[in-house]
Amino acid sequence: MEVLFRSNSIGFFIIFVFLLQISGLERASGDAKNTFTIDELMIHIRPHNRDLQSAHLEVEIKRAAVGPSGAWEDPVLSYEFMNYPADTLSPRELEMTGRQISLSQKIPFWGKSGLLREIAEKEAASAEALAQEKEREIARDLRQHFLDLAFLYRKLDLFGEQSKILSQISKVARRQYETGKISQAELLAAQLEMAKAESEILRLKSQIDSIYSEFTHHTGGEDYFKGKRPQFPALSKINLANLTETRIQSLLNENNLRLKAQKLDAEARNAEVLFAKKANIPDLEIMGGYTMREPTMNDRGASLVSLKVGINLPIWSGHKQSEQIKSASHKESFSNNEYQKNFLDLQRSVQQIKTEMIEFRARMDLYEKSILDLAKMTVNSNRLNYLGNKVSFANYLQSLRSQKDAEIEYFEAKVSYEKKASELEAILGDLH
Helix, strand or coil: CHHHHHHHHHHHHHHHHHHHHHHHHHHHHHHHHEEECCCHEEEEEEECHHHHHHHHHHHHHHHHHHHHCCCCCCCCEHHHECCCCCCCCCCCCCCEEEEEEEEEECCCCHHHHHHHHHHHHHHHHHHHHHHHHHCCCCCCCHHHHHHHHHHHHHHHHHHHHHHHHHHHHHHHHHHHHHHCCCHHHHHEEEEHHHHHHHHHHHHHHHHHHHHHHHHHHHHHCCCCCCCCCCCHHHHCCCCHHHHHHHHHHHHHHHHHHHHHHHHHHHHHHHHHHHHHHHHCCEEEEEEEEEECCEEECCEEEEEEEEEEEECCCCCCCCCCHHHHHHHHHHHHHHHHHHHHHHHHHHHHHHHHHHHHHHHHHHHHHHHHHHHHHHHHHHHHHHHHHCCCCCCCCHHHHHHHHHHHHHHHHHHHHHHHHHHHHHHHHHHCCCCC
């Protein structure tokens, strides 16, 4: 009878595990039809993200300021009633009485308008680079959320499979306990392990909902991705060995958009210095007039034309223009210093990311080549030995934990590698 019970338990359990694996394959096939990719995520989020919209509006504001910045002031057209007697207001009493039409135009010194336009153009280009940088940052953050979601789903699958196996183990353990084959402590251990798995499943579902809420926020309230599983992307193929110090510096200069924005800002501040140095050079003002007069007793009332040329006198340059030059020079020095500081910080960050990616790649290789297969073989062996009363329940339970932990640690290394790759590409641009 004991042999028959044990045989039935083993057979039932093997069939259960086989069916569990088949259902896992069917679920994976079905889930493939209800997945989404990181590219689909970005397509839906890009038009709705408020940060991106603000950054692009900032660019439009800067671009709109380019034209007015280099333009001359509008000419002034005036019509003047000149020298009328206050008591009679007669146009024929005095020779100096008349009506004058005049047109005046202020002409800035050569080069000033061009510098103002250059400052505005550099600021607009800097804003555009920052908008592109913001898009990269959002893509990086969303990619990391996407990878976190994939990791949570993988853990959810592992704990779900473990929970089903533990549920069946508990049924077998209860039968063995009722027949005196195992102790109450072993039965409680199985039930406790199953309760832990169920608790972890609830926690994972809560975290998954939180990430979906983040996606909904970025899509302006559109709940498009709810219920869809992330399709884990192919592993990034980045040749880390090629990322030498010289190559990193070259890529930072060529592709880093924040550095590009800071370089453009420094160039704008340089143009501001040049403008400040020309600010104490007089501007020219020209006015032409036509005066219409009425004939008087002693004057035939001929109309008059006039031309006036004037310049502004920079007599306050000692405490005005000189301070403008000093302020602009400090701004330029600050921009250049920020550029150098951020360049060194990014260079260090790239080296750190590279080191971490090498570590994560090595961990993935270690799990793929030995640990995952060994953990699976141990579970299969202990499962049969446990049902055959050749190993203790504690040993079998530990092998289940070890296999689950190995799967989680492997996938965590894979996700961490991809997250670091997203950080690297946000700094250096596309490296594929």
